[in-house]
Amino acid sequence: MFSNTLDGIHFMLPTPFRDSGEVDPNPYDRLVGAAARAGCRGVVCLGVMGEAHRLTDSERSQVLASVIAAAQKHKGSGGSLTVTAGISSESNRVAALRAKEAKAAGATAVMAAPARLAKPNPQSTYGYYAAIAEASDLPLVVQDLPEQTGVHMDPQFIAKLNAEFPTAKYLKLEDPPTPPKITRVLAATGKKMSVFGGLGGAFLFEELRRGAAGTMTGFAYPEVLVAVYRRMSEGDTEGARDVFYRWLPLIRYENSAGIGLSIRKHIMARRGFLDQAAVRVPTPAIDNETREELEDILAHMDLDVSKL
Secondary structure: OOOOOOOEEEEEOOOOEOOOOOEOOOOHHHHHHHHHHHOOOEEEEOOOOOOHHHOOHHHHHHHHHHHHHHHHHOEEOOEEOEEEEEOOOOOHHHHHHHHHHHHHHOOOEEEEOOOOOOOOOHHHHHHHHHHHHHHOOOOEEEEEOHHHHOOOOOHHHHHHHHHHOOOOOEEEEOOOOHHHHHHHHHHHHOOOOEEEEOHHHOOHHHHHHOOOOEEEEOOOOHHHHHHHHHHHHOOOHHHHHHHHHHHHHHHHHHOOOOOHHHHHHHHHHHOOOOOOOOOOOOOOOOOHHHHHHHHHHHHOOOOOHHHO
């Protein structure tokens, strides 16, 4: 099913915290193992979902080491699980150093969203990615996430990165509406850049129909995303649609703005992937009413992934 590329489903990992607020590395074996059993191509750590911006440098190193050790232990559908490490920073120098550290630690690829800018400045953003490309020869996933960064990258600019930096092979597209932009990016790059979706998998079916190479997201049932991807890869569009539509109520609710990470962690704790659903303040936690709503959705869904 998988080639030597990153094409496929990548499970975005949360950072497990103890109730005391400390990083808890113990659940990574279960999280990565779940990705392997689901048939994921790889895992991604130190992204927005991993609350990377709330971690110290030493915690980042601890997380990356734990994830790589777990990935070396578990095997996915394509053999060894890939590990994509988030290296986003507000500084060209720091992002470049993180790229070097990721390679030294044994990561497969790096992912970087642009540094935040008060005003549009494509030249500055280009320089940011140039610094990363010069620092490491690891494949680079350009993360298009304007809601978080305030940086809007048009398809022509993305194509310029792809054409001029040999490592800029991949795009994680989280600039909605994503399906139309996938079409434009593939056209601008001559399909030389693989495009991944995100956004909780909310548009996975449509993204794959537009030519996406997969998705990088943390939906708490990665088996579902793999099932949709597999059916689409086999040409079974109707089967992929059926699986996607059946799980859409949970995908929708888990994707709730602001509290989606807390919802996701609660589901992962419910599945035994995490010991606690703690998030790091000021990341918002869900209230009792939201937990009741979540349980109501789960109670009315067929959650038997063995049927996929």
